[in-house]
Structures are given as C-alpha cells and as structure tokens.
Amino acid sequence: MTAAVTALPQGSASDRNSLVKPAGLVMLVVLLVALCFLSVAVGTRDVSWAEIAAALQGQVSSIGEAAVAMRIPRTLLAALAGGALGLTGALMQGVTRNPLADPGILGVNMGASLAVVIGLAWFGMSMAAAYVWTAILGAGAAAVFVYIIGSLGRDGATPLKLALAGAATSVALSSFTVAVVLPRNDIAGGVRSWQIGGVGGATFDTIQLVLPFLLLGFLISLISARKLNMLALGDDLAAGLGEKVALARATAGVGAILLCGATTAACGPIGFVGLVVPHLCRLMVGVDHRWLLPFSALSGASLLLLADVLGRVIARPSELAVGVITAFIGAPFFIWIVRRQRVREL
Template identity: 60%
Template structure:
C-alpha cells in the first residue's frame, strides 16, 4: 500500500503541475503548453505566460515540500502532533529577523533575507525548546505548544511595534508577510536550492533516529541512540528547510502542521516512508492552493498563504476530531 499511495501522490502532483501551467489570469490551451516549453517564441503572449509560470510552479513545489518535511521532522523530534514552524515560533522568529534587517540594517536582497531568516528561526526554536524544558517533566508536547504559542505572540507584537513606527519597512514587509510564490524568479530559486537540499538530506538521514525517539528518550538511549545528536541534526534540518522556505516565500502556515498527519495516514509512522510522503504531499497541497488562488480571483491572485489557511484549518479540525491525537 505504501508504494501505491506514494505513486498516487506523484500522479496527482504531475496533474497539479500541468494545471499550474495552464491556469492563471488567462487560461492557456493544454496543446500549446509543451511547444511553449520546448521552443518558446519571445513575441508570443502565450509562450511568455507559460515561461513566467514555470518558476512559480517550481518554487511552489520546493517550498511545499520543504514545509511538509520540516513539519514531519519537528513533530517527530518533539513527539508533538501540534509541532510546526508556525506554532513553535520559527516563522515568527524568521519574520522578526527580516523586519529588523530591513529597518535597522537596510537589507534588500534575497540572500540577506535567507541568512536573517535562518538566524531568526534558529534563535526562536532554541528559545522555545529551552523554555519548554524547564521543570520536572522536560519538554512535553503541551509545554512545547504553549511555549511556542507564547513566543510567537511576543515576537509578533515586536514585529508590529517596529512596523507601526516605520512606514517604509511596513510597505516592504507586508506583501512578504502574507506568504506567496507569485513573482518567483529562477535566480531566487537557485539561491535557496542548496539550503533546501542540505536540509532535506539531513532530514532523511535522521529518519531512523526519529523512529527511536518515538519510543521515548530512555528507551532510545537504551537502544544505543544518541538522543541529543538526533535532535540536533533534526533541528538543523528543520531550521534550514523552514528558514529557506520562509525567506523566499514568506511565512506560509498550516502546511507543516496538516501534511504530516495526512502522510501518517498514508504510510504509517515509520519515518523512512513518512518523510518522503510529507514532502510530496506538502508540494501537492501548496501547488494546489496556488492554482486555486489564481483561478478564484481572476484576473488577480489570492496569495497562497491565505488559501492554505482556508484549506488547512478545516482539515486540521477534521483530523483532530477523528483521530483524537494526543501525542506521537
């Protein structure tokens, strides 16, 4: 069933990619897509539209896969079914770092955004885990969720305080904050691709360690696993994936939270299957949301961050009501 399920997701992903090239502010006949890809005519409006949609499609696939994979890794390393880059404060940390970079340092380029997002996400994640680790029971799922929510709220307040006093920073930040893949460029994709690739490799390499963590820290240690090292590698992977995705597309919510639950239903709890499934489903969900956002508001676009929230919230409620998940 696992290969069959993953195969079905791959087929759906291919169909969504085709739909992303066909649908937009204007619909392009399917028969004209392939010629526009293989032998584009610069004078053709149709060919130009297809060429503009290719980077957007690729970026949606990469960002969706990164967020889905990061969510699965974070849920595995914390044994918390509510862990995701948004709830644990990584998105807020990355956003605050970018805001401070724009307002204080005057950063304007994507590579600068990337490094700032990495630093902010890593600092926020470390702070949340340190706070949740205080007390007798350590970093329990509930304490992680509460610490993450409180940290995200505090960082969001700081972001608002900075933006309210600096109109120029607000104008440059507000479109990025919504979260979207519109305006994607090949150069930007190539800049974040190495970080996404390293993060994905580290995440996949930690699969067996995450399986051991699911048994509990004591039992994992008894099996010869280095719990601290597993969490360190998984944490670096999550920061790389989340930081790069957030830098290039803004803080997009619900992908990292919902996708691992869907993948778990498809493949079971083994991370060797769960992580690839989360990446594929994340790419599928984000690309589908982007296509929906382009179709429902023609000739304008609804940013993908808005669509994922509208799709993800009901799906998450349904998962929680049906599964009654308390811990992993």
C-alpha cells in the first residue's frame, strides 16, 4: 500500500518534469517573437504602430515606414546570427569538452576574419558569395590548427591547452589582420567597421546568400546531438558503445564551422555569444544535447536581438555595434566561468 501511495507522486513529478523542457522551449519562442517586434519598433527614429503595420505590408511612403523597412532584414539577420553563434558555442563545448570553447576564444572567428581580409586586400575579392566561402575556409583552417596545437604533448587536447592555444592563435591572427590592412587605406575603414561585429548593414540579399549555409549547419548540428551525448561519456566509453569518435567530432565540427563562417562573413566576428548562451541553457535543461542545442539556438537569437536593441537605445541618436554590447556582457561572464569552473572538462 505504501509503495502504491509513493508511486503516484513520483509519477506525477516525472510527468511535470517531462513538461518543463517543452514549456521552456515554447517560452523561448514567444520571447524571440517579442524581441523581433521590439527590434522592428525601436531605433534611433521613433515610429508609430501604423507605420510599423504599413512597412510590414511593403509600404515605404514615409520616413518612418522606410526606417521600419530597413530594420526588418536587420532583425532577421540578428536572429539568424545569434542562433548560429549560440549553437556553435554549444557544439564546440561538446566536441572539445571545454567549458571555455567559443568561436572567439578558440580563434575561429579571427580565422574567418583574416581569410576575408586577405581575399579583399591581396586578391581583389568582390563577389558576395566569395566572402562566405572564404570565411568558412578560414574558420575551418583556424579550428583545425587550434585543435592540433592543443593536442600536442602529454594528455592530448585538454580544456586548458585548447583555451591557451585558441587565445594565442586569436591574438596572432588579429595581428596578421592588422598587418594586412595597414598598407591598404582604400579598404581599412570598411574592414575596421566590419571587424567590430554588427548587423546594421543587413539586407535581404545578404540573408539569402548565407541562409543555405546556416540551414545546412543547423541541420548537421541537430543530427550531431546524440553523438555529442556519447562523446560526453568520454572517448573510451563512447568507442566501447559503438560510436566512431573521430567521425562524431568531425561531423559536429563541420556544422560549427559552417555556422561560424557564414555568420562572420555576414556580420563580422561577434564574440562571447557562443560562450554565454550554452552555459545559461545548461542551467535550464542540463547536458542533454538533444535539448541543449535547440535551447542554445533560440537563446542565442534572443540575446543578439536584445543586444542590438540595447545598442540602438544606449547611444541615441547614434548606435553601438552589437559586437560591443556582447563584449560588455561576455567578458565578465568569461571571468566568472574561469573562477568557477577552473577550466575543467565538461
């Protein structure tokens, strides 16, 4: 009798727990939609609801409607880029089992940035599609380089060695980028503005260009969720359970590189989103990547939209680039993680 009585509340608690994650996902979707409306409505110029409604219907007869029409692609790009960066951070942390893994900290952003700058300065790159491919190749080369350097020596690729290799590589690539740009006054201004990271110049053409790469990256990432759960058990145990460890890492890595490279090509190197978001999402849903990845994508999109709106409001009538806002948020968070986690494995 006692067992039967205690079984009921346990089952009820289990049912409640099984509803928490889907409910949280729905809440994040609602928050994302609300932030999209906020992003369209708020800016350096005040607009009325009538102008917003008219602009959403394609009308641009007034200055307010034109302002809203310019914010629409900006909002879409911010959501896509934030989702991609949040997802990339979760993937990189899962692949490396490193709580400090992030496209910026591991040098992947700077690899993409340097590749684009070299293409502009030395090869006269002008085709829009070439920017995306070049950024993806640069991101991939930087990721492979950091992982190889971090794997040298005893104990292989430990979280601390990867973080140090990524930080050193990021500084070196940043210096190379400056060296390439300095003699080229014709591109220096545009490159410096792009390197801050922002979504202010978004257009539908830009979104159409990077969207296939982002969608492919999202698909590969979600397919990798189960593989990342296996990797979290440790390489030996994952291999013992039949998982091909190298292939699992490579698959998730390709998804991360596609997402990071395409985002960097469109927005510039935006840092810390991939670091902050996965940690916050683990507090909500735990370490199961089947939930962590979609939560990270939605949370990253929400964070970047919020940062973009704050950048417009704080510096009115001017704007702060979204990369500046995310750096203000992420830098203290990075210090907190280092102090709390002591750079141990996930």
